[in-house]
Amino acid sequence: MVPLWAYLLVAAGLFCLGAYGVLSRRNAIAVLMGIELMLNAVNINLVAFWRYLSPLNMAGQAFTAFIFVIAAAEAAVGLAIIISVYRSRQSVIVEDVDIMKW
Amino acid sequence: MEDVCSINNLVRCLLDGGMDAGLANFITLLLGVVLVAALPLVTVIFLIWVERKVAARVQDRIGPNRVGPFGLLQSVADALKLLTKEDITPMGADKFIYNLAPIIAFASIVLIWAVIPFTPLHIGADLSIGILYFMAVGSIATVKVMVAGWSSNNKYALLGAFRTIAQLLSYEVPLVLALIVPVMLAGTMSMQAMTVAQQGMWFIFMAPVAAVIFFIANLAEVGRAPFDLLEAESEIIAGYNIEYSGFKFGMFMAGEFMHAFTVCVLMAVIFLGGWSGPFVHEVPLLGFVYLGLKTAFVYIIMLVLRSTVPRVRIDQLMAFNWKFLVPISIVNLLLTAFLLYIVRALGLAPAPNQATDFVANLPQTIVLFVGNLALVGVIVSMIRSQGRRQRLADEARLAESETEEPALPAGVPAGD
Amino acid sequence: MAVLNEWAFIGVFFAVAWVFPVLPILGARILAPHKPNPLKQSTYECGVETVGDTWVQFKVQYYIYGLVFLVFDVEIVLLFPWALAYNQLDLFAFGAGFLFIFLLADALIYAWRKGALEWL
Amino acid sequence: MIELNVQTIAFLVFALFILGGGLGVVTTRNLIHATLYLILSLFGVAGFFVLLSAPFLAAVQVLVYIGAIAILIIFAVMLTRSMTQLRQVYNHQWTASAVVSGLLFALLVVGVILPVWGINGAQAVETVSEVVADTVDLGKALVDRNQYVLPFEVASLLLTAAMIGAIVIARDDE
Numbered sequence: 088m089v090p091l092w093a094y095l096l097v098a099a100g101l102f103c104l105g106a107y108g109v110l111s112r113r114n115a116i117a118v119l120m121g122i123e124l125m126l127n128a129v130n131i132n133l134v135a136f137w138r139y140l141s142p143l144n145m146a147g148q149a150f151t152a153f154i155f156v157i158a159a160a161e162a163a164v165g166l167a168i169i170i171s172v173y174r175s176r177q178s179v180i181v182e183d184v185d186i187m188k189w
Numbered sequence: 190m191e192d193v194c195s196i197n198n199l200v201r202c203l204l205d206g207g208m209d210a211g212l213a214n215f216i217t218l219l220l221g222v223v224l225v226a227a228l229p230l231v232t233v234i235f236l237i238w239v240e241r242k243v244a245a246r247v248q249d250r251i252g253p254n255r256v257g258p259f260g261l262l263q264s265v266a267d268a269l270k271l272l273t274k275e276d277i278t279p280m281g282a283d284k285f286i287y288n289l290a291p292i293i294a295f296a297s298i299v300l301i302w303a304v305i306p307f308t309p310l311h312i313g314a315d316l317s318i319g320i321l322y323f324m325a326v327g328s329i330a331t332v333k334v335m336v337a338g339w340s341s342n343n344k345y346a347l348l349g350a351f352r353t354i355a356q357l358l359s360y361e362v363p364l365v366l367a368l369i370v371p372v373m374l375a376g377t378m379s380m381q382a383m384t385v386a387q388q389g390m391w392f393i394f395m396a397p398v399a400a401v402i403f404f405i406a407n408l409a410e411v412g413r414a415p416f417d418l419l420e421a422e423s424e425i426i427a428g429y430n431i432e433y434s435g436f437k438f439g440m441f442m443a444g445e446f447m448h449a450f451t452v453c454v455l456m457a458v459i460f461l462g463g464w465s466g467p468f469v470h471e472v473p474l475l476g477f478v479y480l481g482l483k484t485a486f487v488y489i490i491m492l493v494l495r496s497t498v499p500r501v502r503i504d505q506l507m508a509f510n511w512k513f514l515v516p517i518s519i520v521n522l523l524l525t526a527f528l529l530y531i532v533r534a535l536g537l538a539p540a541p542n543q544a545t546d547f548v549a550n551l552p553q554t555i556v557l558f559v560g561n562l563a564l565v566g567v568i569v570s571m572i573r574s575q576g577r578r579q580r581l582a583d584e585a586r587l588a589e590s591e592t593e594e595p596a597l598p599a600g601v602p603a604g605d
Numbered sequence: 606m607a608v609l610n611e612w613a614f615i616g617v618f619f620a621v622a623w624v625f626p627v628l629p630i631l632g633a634r635i636l637a638p639h640k641p642n643p644l645k646q647s648t649y650e651c652g653v654e655t656v657g658d659t660w661v662q663f664k665v666q667y668y669i670y671g672l673v674f675l676v677f678d679v680e681i682v683l684l685f686p687w688a689l690a691y692n693q694l695d696l697f698a699f700g701a702g703f704l705f706i707f708l709l710a711d712a713l714i715y716a717w718r719k720g721a722l723e724w725l
Numbered sequence: 726m727i728e729l730n731v732q733t734i735a736f737l738v739f740a741l742f743i744l745g746g747g748l749g750v751v752t753t754r755n756l757i758h759a760t761l762y763l764i765l766s767l768f769g770v771a772g773f774f775v776l777l778s779a780p781f782l783a784a785v786q787v788l789v790y791i792g793a794i795a796i797l798i799i800f801a802v803m804l805t806r807s808m809t810q811l812r813q814v815y816n817h818q819w820t821a822s823a824v825v826s827g828l829l830f831a832l833l834v835v836g837v838i839l840p841v842w843g844i845n846g847a848q849a850v851e852t853v854s855e856v857v858a859d860t861v862d863l864g865k866a867l868v869d870r871n872q873y874v875l876p877f878e879v880a881s882l883l884l885t886a887a888m889i890g891a892i893v894i895a896r897d898d899e
Binding site: 612613616663665667668669671672673674675676678679680682683685686687688689690691693694697698701702704705708709711712715716719721 | 892
Binding site: 100163 | 751763776782786790793794819823854867890
């Protein structure tokens with residue numbers, strides 16, 4: 088089988104790509120996509136560790152399932168907020184929504 | 190059996206011929222894939238003819254009758270015609286995605302066939318999550334619609350895509366909810382094991398409500414009448430594939446026909462016992478015939494519905510799903526879970542070694558069937574009282590408005 | 606591993622399936638005439654000139670349907686393992702599944718009462 | 726050394742999907758294209774799940790992520806007319822974020838993954854068990870009172886709350 092570190096490597100790469108997207112994109116929806124990438128990297132890690140270290144303990148699979156739930160909730164609410172912000176400010180650029188900054 | 194080289198023992202035959210083991214395995218795999226994938230392709234050519242013939246008979250016409258005997262070659266002629274039609278890519282289209290969409294549309298349907306059990310021995314891949322596999326592959330359909338609608342750079346295509354997706358997404362909910370019931374009954378998600386579990390009793394007798402919900406939701410998923418809003422010519426020209434022409438359009442068309450047929454096969458496998466029938470274990474190929482007959486039965490129902498039922502409006506479509514099908518499927522799921530628990534607690538469930546026995550399954554089936562009947566009774570009485578209230582309200586309003594001015598009939602929407 | 610063999614079939618299927626639609630499309634490219642002109646390639650709107658952007662403003666109702674679907678989809682999918690193991694569960698697990706479905710029904714009732722399911 | 730067999734090839738293909746898709750997501754100007762790259766990446770993750778003997782999660786990945794979340798994102802892109810605001814993809818801190826992400830990746834690989842789980846790492850996994858729990862076990866664990874029944878119910882509650890909140894936020898004020 089493919090060794091564990093190969094999976095971890097890909098997951099780390101995906102996580103960093105997602106982090107880069109979150110930090111650098113201007114469009115709020117693109118930021119949200121970056122978050123999805125990061126969540127998926129976590130999922131890969133969870134399942135890989137489950138498979139290689141404790142394939143009979145259900146923790147890895149169960150928590151992956153819960154991360155699906157959280158990703159769904161996050162996408163639903165996050166996109167709803169973006170749509171709402173767009174409606175009031177006609178913009179989805181993250182920097183334009185800085186009124187809470189001060 | 191030693192001398193016969195068939196698909197069942199192809200690996201051994203190739204090995205005897207002195208071939209490398211890995212290569213022999215790969216060739217067998219590839220051959221299996223091509224066989225399984227070619228089956229729907231061949232069927233769809235025939236299906237279009239069947240569909241046109243049945244529709245014609247319902248409308249008191251003859252249907253295709255010029256090309257070949259009984260017009261059998263009509264579809265071939267149509268395909269040849271499409272092959273020589275100019276393929277127009279509209280200006281402003283996103284070229285790569287525009288070309289990708291029909292490929293996804295067609296391939297995603299072919300992929301479903303990988304998990305369909307044809308006989309006790311022949312199945313593409315007996316996945317442990319077969320049911321979720323075809324749900325997952327089916328959900329790619331929404332992506333194809335979105336991609337086709339967006340890349341065409343056409344308002345109507347985009348609008349049609351949005352409507353279609355709203356429809357597909359909505360009807361996926363009762364579809365999946367209905368599928369939980371057979372999973373619960375069979376205790377497996379593998380398609381082959383599900384067929385085996387039905388050898389004693391078909392699931393349509395144990396869960397008729399789930400079967401009907403599955404059928405209706407599938408009608409909407411494949412966009413068949415009365416849910417064919419996605420090609421409502423009078424409203425949104427032709428839906429998401431309006432800009433497509435030539436064989437790319439043909440791919441969408443063939444994909445739709447194939448999808449309609451595929452859901453009939455799935456219906457036959459999940460609720461009508463698939464290949465199971467008399468003598469099927471002695472002659473496995475009989476299973477193929479049984480499956481074909483059951484599928485044809487479901488398909489004919491679908492065709493007759495198509496030619497006889499009028500199209501619904503989109504607000505009715507959505508209301509029917511969210512306010513009728515989804516609540517019913519949730520109640521049905523709860524009811525089935527409850528009844529199954531009761532059956533098990535009372536010891537009416539068949540013993541594991543008798544699970545495929547008809548008589549041993551009878552008590553359980555009777556309990557579940559009566560429960561389903563009761564549910565249907567409740568639903569019908571609720572619809573009746575609702576309808577009566579609606580009618581009285583309408584009559585009252587009509588009587589009131591007659592004194593003032595002639596009004597529109599009740600319930601006409603203001604469009605969207 | 607026998608289980609992975611089944612998935613190898615699926616993998617090969619994924620690799621092969623797209624060939625079937627691509628072949629006739631390529632064949633059509635060879636056989637079909639190709640004489641594009643601006644009028645032919647213009648956006649088809651029953652002959653009327655296109656006005657404005659393709660990006661018309663869509664109703665938020667589409668998003669609401671997608672949202673409700675997403676929530677239901679995730680919940681139902683989590684129910685599948687429960688249904689699969691149903692024959693081996695005790696009363697407590699049975700009740701846990703019931704509570705889960707009740708919460709699901711709750712969400713539907715809320716959306717219904719709120720009018721989020723109406724096609725306006 | 727890693728031997729080259731079907732699994733390794735599949736792993737490489739899926740890794741290419743995941744990382745290539747991820748790169749596309751963060752660099753593409755066109756948001757619809759970015760979503761399609763996201764779908765590619767998520768599909769690769771589903772492939773990983775299959776390779777890791779978790780087919781149920783793979784199916785859920787496709788069903789939930791590609792069939793629902795990606796579609797929702799496309800809806801949001803259309804509704805906010807994001808395609809008309811394409812002037813500038815990155816904000817002013819993009820170089821800094823690139824450096825930070827690159828450093829994070831290097832740190833994870835050199836500092837954690839290779840020393841701990843690498844070929845000669847402290848906790849390198851030599852043998853992989855052939856016995857794997859399946860979906861039935863997952864079903865039992867999710868509703869077992871000693872395991873995950875509480876997170877299971879809370880997940881349902883969370884989704885209900887998220888749906889209510891999102892409907893309230895997204896609807897037009899009336």
